[in-house]
Amino acid sequence: MKRLDFGQLATFVAIVDAGSITKAAASLHRTQAAVSIQLKKLEEGTGKQLLNRSYNQFTLTHEGEILLSYARKILNLSEEAFNAISNEEVSGVVRFGIPDGYARAYILNSLKQFISRFPKIRIQIKNDNSHNLYQSLREGELDLILATRDPQESGGQLVRREKICWVAAKDYQLNISQPIPLALYEQGCAYRHNIVEKLNQNEKDWFVSFECQGVTGFDIAITNGLAISALSESLVKDEWRVIKPSEGLPDLGEIEIELHMSPGDVSEAVRCFADEIRKQVSNIQVS
Numbered sequence: 530m531k532r533l534d535f536g537q538l539a540t541f542v543a544i545v546d547a548g549s550i551t552k553a554a555a556s557l558h559r560t561q562a563a564v565s566i567q568l569k570k571l572e573e574g575t576g577k578q579l580l581n582r583s584y585n586q587f588t589l590t591h592e593g594e595i596l597l598s599y600a601r602k603i604l605n606l607s608e609e610a611f612n613a614i615s616n617e618e619v620s621g622v623v624r625f626g627i628p629d630g631y632a633r634a635y636i637l638n639s640l641k642q643f644i645s646r647f648p649k650i651r652i653q654i655k656n657d658n659s660h661n662l663y664q665s666l667r668e669g670e671l672d673l674i675l676a677t678r679d680p681q682e683s684g685g686q687l688v689r690r691e692k693i694c695w696v697a698a699k700d701y702q703l704n705i706s707q708p709i710p711l712a713l714y715e716q717g718c719a720y721r722h723n724i725v726e727k728l729n730q731n732e733k734d735w736f737v738s739f740e741c742q743g744v745t746g747f748d749i750a751i752t753n754g755l756a757i758s759a760l761s762e763s764l765v766k767d768e769w770r771v772i773k774p775s776e777g778l779p780d781l782g783e784i785e786i787e788l789h790m791s792p793g794d795v796s797e798a799v800r801c802f803a804d805e806i807r808k809q810v811s812n813i814q815v816s
């Protein structure tokens with residue numbers, strides 16, 4: 530019976546999470562050559578190429594994506610089994626960054642359950658836009674962030690992909706022959722950049738009616754008909770309506786949400802919380 534090697538799977542996951550073999554080697558405290566050999570052995574054992582390699586970067590092949598999903602399950606189950614028979618409770622501090630919209634959509638109902646399971650882990654949460662969270666992670670102020678994907682930021686794990694929807698109040702009548710009032714996050718937000726770029730490309734007039742620092746601003750602006758905006762599907766509230774493509778606004782495509790950990794070795798507490806966030810965000814169902 531053929532079996533996958535546990536160490537090779539762990540190395541494979543470390544490479545994907547780190548974004549490069551060099552960073553994975555540092556996090557595993559091994560040489561770059563040793564990590565490369567482990568990856569090569571895994572590919573030879575499976576008979577499949579797992580990564581498409583190019584200069585200083587890689588992408589997962591189709592088989593690599595499939596194996597990554599199983600590898601994470603195997604490693605998580607191993608960790609769960611160890612914790613189940615261990616007398617030691619996981620403890621420590623997790624400094625976690627997340628935009629407040631994602632916080633409301635993805636972790637509002639899971640934090641209490643996690644804290645009850647790991648009472649000795651202390652969670653410190655920072656709400657900010659993704660651009661600022663990446664900077665905080667680089668500067669060592671955070672251990673883990675959930676953020677909108679930025680092509681310039683490597684090493685993240687894709688945990689969710691969603692369609693971006695134009696939204697308005699239920700009774701809002703859109704008139705694209707007039708300047709469009711927008712509710713937008715501050716400069717630096719990926720959503721804002723995408724919205725503005727697509728409107729300009731389609732020669733639509735617009736103005737910022739409400740510049741928001743958090744979801745409360747969007748609630749006020751959109752619900753009261755002061756402005757429209759565009760958000761990922763899971764952030765759309767029941768009291769809003771999704772603006773149809775036939776109403777003349779450009780398609781905004783999809784948003785990708787990634788989980789990023791600080792480089793190097795991370796604590797057991799951070800790994801446990803990262804596993805929980807990964808599971809919760811991946812499993813959220815959009816109604």
